[in-house]
Amino acid sequence: MGRNSCCVKQKLRKGLWSPEEDEKLYNYITRFGVGCWSSVPKLAGLQRCGKSCRLRWINYLRPDLKRGMFSQEEEDLIINLHEALGNRWAQIAAQLPGRTDNEIKNFWNSSLKKKLLKQGVDPNTHKLINDAQLAIKDERECAELSPLQMLQQEGVPSSASTAQLDHQQTYNLSSILCSNGGKMEASRENLNFSSKQVYDPLFLSEFQANVDPDGFHSSFLSHCHQNLSRPYDQSQRENHHHHHHHISPICGFNSMPNLTNFDHQNLAAETQFSHHSSSRTTKFVMNEAKESSNASFQQAMIHINNNDNNNNNVVENGGSFSWDDESKLDSVFPFQFSGIQIEERNQKLQNQNSDDFATYQLTALPQNMNVFNDHRI
């Protein structure tokens, strides 16, 4: 007998969110921020559990969400990060502003996995399917071969399409290449990540800090209100369709995401939280590795950097990464600190020698609950 979920226990609503529910949650969060998720549904007038509200906000309502198809750059980054991090979707998502872990996870399971398999790459190990045999081979021999030679040796026809070969070479470089020591391969197992749970100290507190004093993102809401008259089913269907074709024509509370680019850009500019969270999380990951002086992790990151350099110049210093150069840390990932975030970081650096972004809390905003008491739905 499994235990009942919180929703069952409290006889709360489950399933898809209605536009009205979305509107309530959106209005509430934009006005008051998130104090404690478990109290949000009550205060927002929703028959949902806090968990469900949190998920809805993170995966759908957050105004900084990017929608539509994953770009080639994003796709490459996901594959590279997955190779280094495994199924740590939240950490992967932290490097892709505007994307949620759920979105990336779904994309991976429904698309990328198959894509890699088609290319003869095991999506779990990121090695060529035949690499089980390859692993048994003398590592020294492996170190002496170029990736291309190895692919050829493994029976990958030299007539394989250039694109495919390039892809394989790129994504399997760290798997195939053996460094001089023969033990520098970046794999999930030897990354030796801290088992400590990594919270992306998300947008929430930052969002709260950026909420319009009037309590509304007027551009977003006015746009939404214009569209609220759309029949739910109709808009849902249309959106589903459009989502597949990567067009976000309207903005309303439907059960599919549909922020327009215009809205997204405006709101992202206002709030900036995903960049913030990305940087923090990146810092955390970096510091974890830095502190553990784990060469494999560093190698993994360099590997990612090198690939990114090859692909789209995301990183500046892939070949000569140095942990000691704090200023370079920020350039390792494309999402920079900005504004208040820099101030915050500098303070941190001053206060505690720059080494502890992991200690950032997801600061629950309105500790003064009177704010909530004044709120009537």
Add this chain to the structure above:
DNA sequence: AAACGGACCAACCGCTCACAG
């Protein structure tokens, strides 16, 4: 036209972790 199966994705579930008391 109906049935079927696959793809996609939002949402749920159960677990772990952090933290306060």
Add this chain to the structure above:
DNA sequence: ACTGTGAGCGGTTGGTCCGTT
């Protein structure tokens, strides 16, 4: 040290759409 609670994460499920037979 222990316990309860809330937050967050990753795996999984279930609903919907669409293409094929």
